[in-house]
Structures are given as C-alpha cells and as structure tokens.
Amino acid sequence: MTSSPSLGELRELLREFVNEPRAKKLPNNTPNMEGLWALLIDNRLGNLLCENDQLFARQTAYKQAIWSVNAPALSTIFLLAPRFEENFIPYIFIKGPLMLHELYDDYFFRGATDVDVLVASRDFFRADTVLTEAGFTLEPGCESAYWRIFLGEQHYSPPTEELTTVDLHKYVRHPSGRAAQSMEKFLARTLRQSIGGNSAAVPTQINLALLLVMYLLKGIMKYESVGYFLLDLAILLTRMEEEALRQLIVEAEEQRLTIALCLSLRAVRMIAPLSPMLEEELKRRRSTFVSEEDLFRQLVLPGQARNWPRLKTIIKTCDHANDLFQALAWEVGRKIAQRAYHARWF
Amino acid sequence: MGMSDQPDIASQDIFLETLVVSEHAIASEFGNGVSIMNLETSAYYRLEGVAWFVWLELTQGHIFDDRPIFEGLSADIQDAYRVSADVSRRDVGSVLRDLLRAGLITVRGR
Numbered sequence: 488m489t490s491s492p493s494l495g496e497l498r499e500l501l502r503e504f505v506n507e508p509r510a511k512k513l514p515n516n517t518p519n520m521e522g523l524w525a526l527l528i529d530n531r532l533g534n535l536l537c538e539n540d541q542l543f544a545r546q547t548a549y550k551q552a553i554w555s556v557n558a559p560a561l562s563t564i565f566l567l568a569p570r571f572e573e574n575f576i577p578y579i580f581i582k583g584p585l586m587l588h589e590l591y592d593d594y595f596f597r598g599a600t601d602v603d604v605l606v607a608s609r610d611f612f613r614a615d616t617v618l619t620e621a622g623f624t625l626e627p628g629c630e631s632a633y634w635r636i637f638l639g640e641q642h643y644s645p646p647t648e649e650l651t652t653v654d655l656h657k658y659v660r661h662p663s664g665r666a667a668q669s670m671e672k673f674l675a676r677t678l679r680q681s682i683g684g685n686s687a688a689v690p691t692q693i694n695l696a697l698l699l700v701m702y703l704l705k706g707i708m709k710y711e712s713v714g715y716f717l718l719d720l721a722i723l724l725t726r727m728e729e730e731a732l733r734q735l736i737v738e739a740e741e742q743r744l745t746i747a748l749c750l751s752l753r754a755v756r757m758i759a760p761l762s763p764m765l766e767e768e769l770k771r772r773r774s775t776f777v778s779e780e781d782l783f784r785q786l787v788l789p790g791q792a793r794n795w796p797r798l799k800t801i802i803k804t805c806d807h808a809n810d811l812f813q814a815l816a817w818e819v820g821r822k823i824a825q826r827a828y829h830a831r832w833f
Numbered sequence: 834m835g836m837s838d839q840p841d842i843a844s845q846d847i848f849l850e851t852l853v854v855s856e857h858a859i860a861s862e863f864g865n866g867v868s869i870m871n872l873e874t875s876a877y878y879r880l881e882g883v884a885w886f887v888w889l890e891l892t893q894g895h896i897f898d899d900r901p902i903f904e905g906l907s908a909d910i911q912d913a914y915r916v917s918a919d920v921s922r923r924d925v926g927s928v929l930r931d932l933l934r935a936g937l938i939t940v941r942g943r
Contacts, residue, residue: 546863547863547864550861550863550864551863551864551868553861554861554863554868557861558859558861558868558870558877561859561870561872562870562872562875565872565873593861594859594861595861647875649875650875682872683856683857683859683872683873684856684857684872684873
C-alpha cells in the first residue's frame with residue numbers, strides 16, 4: 488500500500504512542476520523514494536524527476552521505453568498527416584507526442600503507445616482507405632458492429648516496426664455517452680503543429696482542455712491512474728489567456744460538460760492555483776459530492792480510493808436531465824452490445 | 834548519398850552558423866547519450882561519448898570564437914577528453930561526416 492507521504496510528495500512535485508516546468512532534483516537519501524517512484528510510474532510521471540543515483544538505471548530504462556514507442560508514433564504521424572490532407576480529410580491527432588510537445592516542449596515526456604486520430608463520421612471510410620493504402624491493416628475484431636458503432640473506433644496495425652498502431656476515432660466520448668454534435672466542433676477549428684518540415688492538425692487549447700476533462704472523467708470511471716492527464720490540464724490552464732478561459736466555460740456549457748469541467752478544476756486546484764475567473768465558475772457550480780482530497784486520490788491512486796460506482800458517476804456528472812436519460816440509455820445499450828460482441832452475436 | 838556529395842569538413846571553413854540540425858532530426862537524451870531519429874528515413878541513431886559531446890555542442894549553440902566549426906570542436910574535444918590534436922581531429926571529422934551522411938545535420942545552402 489502506498490503511504491500517504493508518497494501521495495503528499497507527489498502532490499508537491501506536481502505543484503512545483505506546474506510552477507516551474509523542469510525536472511525536479513531529489514536528494515539521494517529522500518525517504519520513501521521507492522514508494523514515490525512507483526507512484527510516479529503508475530501515473531506516467533517518471534520524467535518529473537532529474538536523474539538520480541538511486542534510480543538511474545530505472546530512469547534510463549523508463550526513458551528508453553518511451554523512446555521505443557514515441558519514435559514510431561512520430562514516424563507514423565509524419566507519414567499520415569500529409570496523406571489525410573491530400574485526401575481532404577479533416578482530422579486531428581489527439582493525445583500522443585504532439586500534445587506532449589505542445590505542453591512540455593518534449594515529444595518524449597511520457598510514453599504514447601499508439602497514434603490516436605479523430606475524423607468525422609462521414610470521413611471514417613475514406614480515412615480507412617488512406618490507412619490501408621499506407622499499408623496499415625485493420626486488427627481482428629475491429630470490423631464488428633460493436634467496434635464501429637458503439638466504440639466508434641478502429642485499430643490498425645502498422646506495416647513495419649518503424650511505425651505504430653493507429654487508433655482511428657469518430658467519436659469524442661463523453662463518458663455518459665457519445666456526443667456526435669460536439670465532435671464536429673473539435674474538427675472545425677484546429678491548430679497546426681510543425682513536425683519535421685511538415686505540419687499536423689491538433690486540437691485548439693479550448694478543445695484540448697475539454698478532451699482532458701473527458702479523459703479525467705473516464706479515468707475515474709475506469710479506476711485508472713491518470714495523474715498525467717491532471718498535470719496536462721494544469722499546465723494547459725496556466726498557459727491559457729483570460730479570453731480563452733472564458734470561451735472554455737462557454738464551450739463546456741454548450742457541450743454539456745460544465746459539471747465535468749468543474750470536477751476537473753477542483754482536481755487541478757490541488758496542484759495549481761486557478762485563475763479568478765475559474766474560481767468564480769467553481770463558486771457558481773458548487774459541488775460537494777466528493778472532497779478534493781478524495782478526488783486527487785481517486786485520480787492518482789484509484790486502488791486505494793473509495794468506490795465510484797459507474798452509474799453514480801454518470802448521474803453526478805451529467806449537466807442536464809435530458810443528458811441523464813440519454814446517458815443511462817447509452818450505458819444499458821453499451822453493456823448489452825458488449826455482451827453480444829463477446830458472445831459473437833455480431 | 835555518395836561520399837562526393839558531402840562537404841569536406843576538415844578542409845573547408847564551415848562555421849557554426851552554416852551547420853544546422855536537420856528539421857527531420859528529433860532527439861531524446863537518456864542514459865549516457867542521445868537517441869536521434871530521422872523522420873524522413875525512419876532511421877534511428879544512438880550517440881554516446883565523443884559523438885554525444887559533438888551533438889550537444891552543435892545543438893546548444895556553442896560559440897567557437899569565430900573559428901571554423903571543425904577547429905572549434907576539435908579543440909574542445911582535445912580539452913574535454915585530454916587527447917592529442919590528431920586524435921580529436923580524426924574523431925570530430927568522423928562524427929561530423931556520419932551526422933551529415935545520416936541527414937541529421939546539414940550545411941545551410943546545400
């Protein structure tokens with residue numbers, strides 16, 4: 488069991504990193520170094536620490552592992568971005584090394600095991616063609632209706648080991664159910680990030696913040712350690728101008744993600760101060776169904792946090808009663824479809 | 834790319850501002866070296882020791898007091914590794930040629 492000091496130390500490290508985004512030096516005789524390292528690794532935050540005598544071999548292995556997955560991811564992005572554009576397919580690369588470079592100026596800040604790309608539903612088939620013509624092959628099982636309709640994603644294996652798996656998405660998934668309309672907004676405005684003389688489309692700051700909110704919520708519901716997404720959101724929010732933050736609040740409301748945003752902001756507040764505007768928003772949407780300490784523990788140490796029943800989480804994070812009905816219907820449908828898929832009905 | 838396409842690092846006065854890291858080169862430092870990938874060719878390289886030293890000097894904007902880069906690097910290697918001028922010149926020449934051949938650095942204007 489990870490001790491409370493490790494949790495406190497992690498929180499302090501995260502705070503320091505948000506304040507000054509540079510790897511932190513810990514003395515070699517830091518107590519409970521092993522517990523802290525384990526917690527960092529679980530939360531994909533190993534690069535928060537400078538190289539350290541006690542951990543050097545493991546840090547080297549950690550960075551080597553990141554290199555071995557992120558380098559093929561970058562090659563894959565470099566290959567595919569121009570091909571989507573040649574075929575006039577609007578797309579964005581989400582998560583992955585491009586996001587890491589944007590937030591941390593480091594493509595290798597943490598591992599990205601595959602390349603996630605979002606396209607519109609109407610372009611899904613054409614994007615599939617682009618990938619197969621580039622030599623990627625659809626993984627077995629993905630062709631099922633369950634994957635295509637309910638999950639809205641397809642996984643493609645690379646043709647060579649210099650490339651990596653591509654996850655093609657057509658939904659931006661609110662954990663309470665897909666949000667088809669809002670997905671279009673993620674593609675309507677994008678940023679360009681240069682990579683090796685080409686450029687690739689990535690989400691705007693506002694859309695990236697909303698995606699991170701959804702990733703955090705998904706992490707809670709799946710009992711996964713997502714301290715890395717918490718740090719991502721904290722770093723992003725410190726960079727956003729007041730007008731962008733104002734727009735973020737507006738967009739969250741339009742996409743029915745206000746409660747989810749406020750939950751995420753409360754978590755961010757554990758490691759970084761919020762702007763007065765965001766604090767004001769939190770005051771307006773007062774939520775007490777979980778304390779911030781419990782929320783932080785849930786995000787970084789879910790195995791030792793209290794139980795968050797999935798349905799209760801959905802209910803507590805839906806903005807409107809209409810969404811709640813849709814969310815519950817989707818959840819029931821998803822469970823039925825999942826069982827049918829595993830029973831090979833389709 | 835044939836050897837005749839490569840500039841003669843030792844004989845020409847190539848200065849730091851003309852020797853640039855390729856836009857296709859993406860690097861990550863860990864362990865006692867740096868791993869670099871060439872996005873265009875999908876080739877991977879690992880630099881350690883003298884090669885890493887040279888890469889750091891090239892990428893961190895080290896100033897060589899108006900000396901040609903080859904001379905500047907050779908002098909720095911000589912100091913850092915306490916080797917003879919001949920050894921340092923040979924090693925630096927070898928590293929720079931390899932980096933050029935791999936497309937990780939280019940001479941501006943070529």
